[in-house]
């Protein structure tokens with residue numbers, strides 16, 4: 128088997144330098160565009176004003192134009208009478224000042240006396256309420272320098288200054304070539320279901336949108352199979368025809384069908400292959416017939432990171448614009464995160480302001496987990512020389528959303544329940560600007576996050592085996608000195624999820640010890656695990672007799688997936704998860720799922736909005752439609768601590 132091995136990985140800094148050294152001095156040709164359509168473009172030449180603004184002395188207010196010296200001496204006791212058409216000339220805002228006038232008196236300060244006379248009770252000074260000629264823009268002066276990014280505001284200034292056309296750099300054109308025999312193209316009618324082993328080709332569309340976000344024009348090529356000759360022919364043709372950059376997606380790493388490197392080095396020169404970043408490690412760059420060519424990793428988050436680190440700066444420089452890095456914020460990581468020495472890690476995090484700190488909650492998931500970046504509010508870059516991130520000390524975080532959104536985010540940490548998704552959706556509808564960010568780490572994890580003050584509230588369902596009550600005793604034990612409010616979210620059915628049609632004939636917990644029945648469990652500390660242990664004890668079942676008792680999954684859905692895929696015959700979880708995957712469900716117990724809220728935030732607009740949301744009929748109706756839930760006590764305060 129012939130595979131690529133990256134023996135020569137380089138640092139991100141070195142990779143960026145090689146790109147700059149090679150392509151940094153290039154600028155795209157110039158083009159003239161109408162100023163009205165120039166927003167987002169970069170000036171290839173300086174712009175000097177052709178017209179002044181205002182182009183004449185203009186009234187800045189509605190009123191009367193006067194010669195200031197004719198008004199001197201006017202006072203409250205001794206008003207001055209002015210004659211309309213002789214010493215007072217009615218004007219509106221923007222009118223040219225009549226000949227012989229140098230000031231405007233606002234109409235509110237003018238008392239009409241007769242049809243031809245008015246009185247004023249204070250004098251005007253020269254150029255009062257007048258916008259002088261050239262006050263804003265003087266013809267011939269520099270309006271914008273070369274390299275200036277034209278904003279919508281600038282469009283206004285250009286036209287005001289009489290510049291109806293401007294010279295800008297051409298827009299970079301990027302050809303995106305998705306490769307891979309497993310890929311299925313997006314077609315109009317396409318099905319949402321694919322055979323195992325096939326996936327939708329999504330990266331080219333995602334990268335095309337990123338090219339356009341960065342001011343370029345993207346063309347996506349049809350999918351090319353894992354065939355080096357076909358990929359090579361396509362790249363050679365595109366380089367010949369002239370594009371400004373070519374992206375080959377997929378096949379950049381060490382797989383037996385990974386051809387990007389062979390193609391680039393066969394047609395031209397390779398600048399690097401392999402950068403010490405994660406995700407994004409297998410990115411490669413080269414030059415074919417003068418055109419920059421990149422091998423983008425197939426994993427989507429890797430492709431995003433590689434694009435933003437290598438392509439975004441290049442597109443900016445081709446278009447003559449300076450590359451602006453993302454804004455940063457000092458944040459406090461909610462927990463420690465391990466990272467690999469020698470590799471710069473781009474850790475995706477959710478952010479929210481809890482007390483006076485911005486808490487960063489790391490999101491689980493690797494380079495193939497797109498939701499790890501769609502849900503992220505920011506990225507913490509863990510430097511290569513550091514072996515992980517500690518909980519506590521502040522670190523810098525690159526923002527993916529405006530900082531103001533971070534301040535309006537309710538941070539929920541704890542057990543997962545499908546109604547949290549409805550809550551997140553409803554709160555956006557009702558309260559518009561409030562966002563709910565939930566992280567699922569189990570009920571005990573939620574209690575610990577409250578203890579460490581890294582969240583506003585926790586979703587918990589912790590059964591007390593001594594009396595069958597929920598949650599209270601845990602709060603008393605683990606958070607004895609804290610001021611908290613426990614509010615019911617839902618009661619829900621937990622039960623055994625089994626394959627459709629229940630092929631093993633499972634009827635209850637007793638069947639879990641039967642020969643040939645494979646179980647899948649939830650992690651220690653999860654409410655569902657505690658519930659299982661309680662039921663087993665009550666029924667006198669020895670957990671050692673259950674095949675799979677020690678096999679842990681972290682969410683209801685991953686338990687359901689284990690059952691669906693046939694790697695387990697049964698698992699304990701909520702009805703909604705079974706229904707989502709069309710599994711059979713054998714109810715075991717009804718349990719209480721509550722929100723434990725830190726009283727420090729109880730009266731904030733965010734928590735007020737949350738409570739109003741869960742108490743709304745619309746929320747309850749949507750919850751009931753999921754099945755397996757009761758909302759009889761939803762929104763009621765269960766206990767105060």
Ligand SMILES: Nc1nc2c(c(=O)[nH]1)N[C@H]1C(S)=C(S)[C@@H](COP(=O)(O)OP(=O)(O)OC[C@H]3O[C@@H](n4cnc5c(N)ncnc54)[C@H](O)[C@@H]3O)O[C@H]1N2
Pocket residue numbers: 305306307309310326327328329330331376377378379380381382385406407408409423424425426427429494
């Ligand atoms: N033995 C090794 N295996 C891998 C290594 C390694 O160092 N040694 N690197 C891993 C890393 S890190 C990454 S990142 C990936 C990148 O792989 P490739 O760039 O070769 O990409 P593929 O193998 O073709 O695909 C990976 C993954 O992404 C899907 N994919 C590809 N193209 C698209 C597309 N246009 N739209 C949607 N999804 C796409 C593809 O189906 C695969 O699932 O390699 C690791 N392996």
Ligand code: MOO
Pocket residue numbers: 404405406407408409424426429494495
């Ligand atoms: O480094 Mo790869 O780019 O994680 O997935």
